Amino acid sequence: MASSVVSELVLFIVSLLVAGMVAGGLYVVTQDISSGILVKGQDVATSLRTNFEIINDPENIPVSGSSYIFYVRNVGKDSFSFDSNSVIVMIDGAIIPPANLTFDPTGVLAPYDIGKIYVPTAFISSPGYHKITVVIETGKRKSLVFEVG
Numbered sequence: 001m002a003s004s005v006v007s008e009l010v011l012f013i014v015s016l017l018v019a020g021m022v023a024g025g026l027y028v029v030t031q032d033i034s035s036g037i038l039v040k041g042q043d044v045a046t047s048l049r050t051n052f053e054i055i056n057d058p059e060n061i062p063v064s065g066s067s068y069i070f071y072v073r074n075v076g077k078d079s080f081s082f083d084s085n086s087v088i089v090m091i092d093g094a095i096i097p098p099a100n101l102t103f104d105p106t107g108v109l110a111p112y113d114i115g116k117i118y119v120p121t122a123f124i125s126s127p128g129y130h131k132i133t134v135v136i137e138t139g140k141r142k143s144l145v146f147e148v149g
Contacts, residue, residue, distance in 0.1 A: 050138050051076035055114070058146040067102065067118035068148070070132060074109045082109035086137040091123050092130050124148055 055071045056062075062069045070089075074080065081087070083106050084098035102118035109115045117134070124130055127149050135141040 046078075047138065047140065049076050049078040050080055050136070050140060052080070052109070052134075052136065052140065052142060054132065054134060054142050054144040056144060056146060058144060061146050061148060063121065064118065066121050068121060068124060070117045070119060070134070070144075071114055072109065072117060072134060073114045074111050077111055079108045079110045080136050080138065081107070082115050082136075083107060087117070088135040089117060089119060090133040090135075091119065093133075094123075096120075096123055 051074075053073050053075050055073050056069075072082070083103050084101050087101075087103070089096045089101055096119060100120050100123070104116040104118070105113075119132070129145055129147050131143055131145050133141055133143040
């Protein structure tokens with residue numbers, strides 16, 4: 001009788017240990033999933049608050065001196081950096097060197113403001129259709145197919 005009580009007590013203690021380990025494992029997995037959802041939610045919220053559009057008339061790109069002017073409007077709720085260090089401009093897939101670009105205003109583009117990107121005409125030499133792609137520091141990108149005569 002004493003041996004059966006001892007073996008039942010051992011089995012009870014082992015079952016408590018196993019249940020504790022399973023509960024601890026489930027807690028760790030749940031915390032990992034929860035923090036992953038939190039991080040992803042913050043990334044999506046930031047992405048939704050930071051947005052812009054290229055608002056040029058694709059058939060009538062303005063020229064100022066020896067540069068084409070492309071208008072960028074911040075349609076998001078957050079400001080973003082607007083200078084040659086944080087914005088990448090590509091014409092027909094080729095990156096325009098930042099030293100050749102001019103931004104107005106330089107620094108930060110506030111919500112609902114319109115900024116100008118001056119691209120030298122030398123980078124768009126042939127008449128016809130071209131594609132500009134603008135990428136801001138958050139990785140958000142917008143493209144516009146336009147025509148130059």
